[in-house]
Amino acid sequence: MATGEASGDMLAATLAEAMRDFAPGLELSGIGSERMREAGFRLTAHTRGWASLGPLEALRKIPPLFVTMWRHALWLRLRPRDLIVLIDFGAFNLRFARALRRLGYSRPVLYYFPPGAWLDRASQAEAVARVTVPLTAFAHQRDFYRSLGLEIAWFGHPLASLIGARPARAPSAADGGTVALLPGSRRGEVERHAGRLFAAARLLRETRPNLRVVVGAADADVEAMVRERLAAAGLDAPIVRGARAALDAADVALVASGTAVLEAALREVPTVALYVIARSQVPIARRVWRGTYITLPNLLLDRPAVPELLQDAATPEALAAAAEGLLRDPEAQLAAFRELRAVLGPPDALARCAAFAVALANQPAGA
Numbered sequence: 001m002a003t004g005e006a007s008g009d010m011l012a013a014t015l016a017e018a019m020r021d022f023a024p025g026l027e028l029s030g031i032g033s034e035r036m037r038e039a040g041f042r043l044t045a046h047t048r049g050w051a052s053l054g055p056l057e058a059l060r061k062i063p064p065l066f067v068t069m070w071r072h073a074l075w076l077r078l079r080p081r082d083l084i085v086l087i088d089f090g091a092f093n094l095r096f097a098r099a100l101r102r103l104g105y106s107r108p109v110l111y112y113f114p115p116g117a118w119l120d121r122a123s124q125a126e127a128v129a130r131v132t133v134p135l136t137a138f139a140h141q142r143d144f145y146r147s148l149g150l151e152i153a154w155f156g157h158p159l160a161s162l163i164g165a166r167p168a169r170a171p172s173a174a175d176g177g178t179v180a181l182l183p184g185s186r187r188g189e190v191e192r193h194a195g196r197l198f199a200a201a202r203l204l205r206e207t208r209p210n211l212r213v214v215v216g217a218a219d220a221d222v223e224a225m226v227r228e229r230l231a232a233a234g235l236d237a238p239i240v241r242g243a244r245a246a247l248d249a250a251d252v253a254l255v256a257s258g259t260a261v262l263e264a265a266l267r268e269v270p271t272v273a274l275y276v277i278a279r280s281q282v283p284i285a286r287r288v289w290r291g292t293y294i295t296l297p298n299l300l301l302d303r304p305a306v307p308e309l310l311q312d313a314a315t316p317e318a319l320a321a322a323a324e325g326l327l328r329d330p331e332a333q334l335a336a337f338r339e340l341r342a343v344l345g346p347p348d349a350l351a352r353c354a355a356f357a358v359a360l361a362n363q364p365a366g367a
Contacts, residue, residue, distance in 0.1 A: 001030040001041070002072070002096060004050045004089030006185035006218040007259040008032070011087050011113060013039035014162060018354035023361070029081075031072065034219065044072065048221065049187070050092075065092055073099040080107045083361035086132065090115025090124075097131040108360040110135055112353070114152075117141040118291060118299055122148055133360060135353060138300075139345070155352035156345020159259075163266035165338075166248065176210035177251040177327055180269070182243055183226065184256035185218035190225045192276040193256050198233040199316035200254060204323060213237035216246030216260075252323045252330070261306060262296040265337045270326035272307045274314040282311070297336070300343050305336035 001012040013035045020026050028041040037043055045068050050061065069092060076084065077100065084100070086093035086109065097109050111132035116124045118140065128134050129150040136142050137157040145152035172178070179201060183193040201213045215230065215237050217223035223239055230237060240246050243260040247253055247269045255261050257275040264271040273295045277285060293299050297306050307322045309315075326333060346352070 001028070001032065001036070001085040001087060002089075002093055003030075003032050003036075003087040004047050004092055006033070006035070008087040008089055008113070009035040009047070010259075011158065012036050012041075012085070014158060014350065015085065015087075015112060015354060015357065016040065018158075018350050019358050021351070022355055022358040031068070044075075048219075050089075069096050069099060072096070073103055073105070076100060077103040077105050080105065082107065083357060084109045085357060086111045088113040088115065094124075094127060094131075098127075101131045107365070108133060108363060110357055110360055112357075113137060114141065119288070120144050125150055135356060137344075137349070139343075140299075153356055154345075155356065156347075156349030157262075158350035158353055159262060159266060160341060160344040161347055161350035163244075163263055165266070165268040165341075169251065172251040172327055173210065175208050176212070177208060178212040178214060178249050179204060179323060180214050180216060180246040180250035180253040180255075181237070182216040182246055182253060182255040182260050182264075183222075184258065184260075185222060187221070187225065188278075189256050190222055190229070192278075193274060193314075194226060194229040195233065196274065196276070196314055196316055196319060197254050198230065198235045200319035200323065201235060201237070202233075203316055203320035207324070208327075214246050214249065215239045216243050217241060218243075252326045254319055254323060257295045257308070259296070265297045265306070265340055268334050268337050270330035270333055272309065272319060272322040272326065274309045274319060276311055276314050297340050301336060301340055303336075305333055305340070 003009055003012050009032045012032055016028055016039050029044055030036055030041045031045040031047060032041060032043060033047050086097060100109060109132045111128055111134045114128045114134040114136055117138045125145050125148055135153040142152055142154035181197040183190045183197055205211045215226050217226050217239050226239055243263045247264050247267050250269050252270045253264050254272050255264055257273045261271060261273050293308060295306050295308055298304055309318050
């Protein structure tokens with residue numbers, strides 16, 4: 001399996017664990033990080049520092065990624081696997097798939113979470129379907145591929161199988177409660193979000209002096225960055241590893257847009273989303289994305305169930321006000337989160353994805 005960032009690492013590990021139910025002797029290797037290693041993968045390349053926030057930040061990473069891609073493509077051509085699974089990270093993985101096919105690699109290549117789920121780019125969809133077997137988690141992408149006459153598999157979103165709702169919680173005390181802060185898993189995300197989140201937490205404490213703050217860190221690198229910024233901000237807050245650990249005790253969460261927002265929604269944690277990119281990247285982002293929403297719950301429901309505070313709108317004051325509103329009255333958002341679960345597909349989606357992957361791996365050579 002090959003991925004390039006924390007969310008893909010988690011998706012690889014959970015898919016592999018589910019595949020073992022159908023293939024107990026599964027041997028795993030891959031391009032990934034610690035979560036995959038913990039799931040039993042032998043890592044052939046470590047993805048620490050791979051993720052970037054756009055083409056400008058990505059430029060300096062291209063040469064080493066290019067070398068890694070071709071080294072793995074040549075190695076796999078000489079030593080084919082029963083199945084290669086590519087997970088998201090389209091800038092690398094789609095090129096990796098093309099390189100494999102150019103070298104004559106003939107075994108199945110599954111693209112789990114193909115790129116551009118909401119961009120509706122025909123050329124990209126055709127490129128993915130030409131060199132891989134796409135398996136999407138989103139009905140929207142399934143319908144777009146099929147409208148182009150392209151084959152694509154869909155069984156629902158695997159996180160719906162993995163993440164259940166928390167037990168109902170009593171309302172937080174008027175002078176307290178717990179807020180979870182999740183600044184993101186990439187260096188640039190932490191740099192741009194942490195200060196805003198910490199300032200928002202301080203504002204909330206002005207009216208809620210007993211408010212507890214907890215910060216989620218995706219890995220050791222993010223934890224080090226968060227610790228340094230917490231000290232600079234003079235904010236006292238424990239740091240926990242991973243979104244789930246931060247969310248489970250929270251009455252409200254302030255979360256960088258990404259997979260963690262979907263995790264929060266599935267746990268039914270009242271949530272405010274933010275996202276800030278460098279000003280130099282804004283024109284590029286506007287050319288690429290012209291949709292109304294960017295967070296997954298809003299995209300899936302096609303309405304603003306989660307407040308989205310983007311760029312200059314993501315001020316500490318706005319973040320604190322949105323969080324305060326949800327602390328006082330979360331019910332409308334929680335109802336939307338329960339609706340979201342139904343939209344994500346059947347509750348056994350992960351098992352179906354795993355069975356599909358194992359069936360591909362078991363195809364005879366040349367099939």
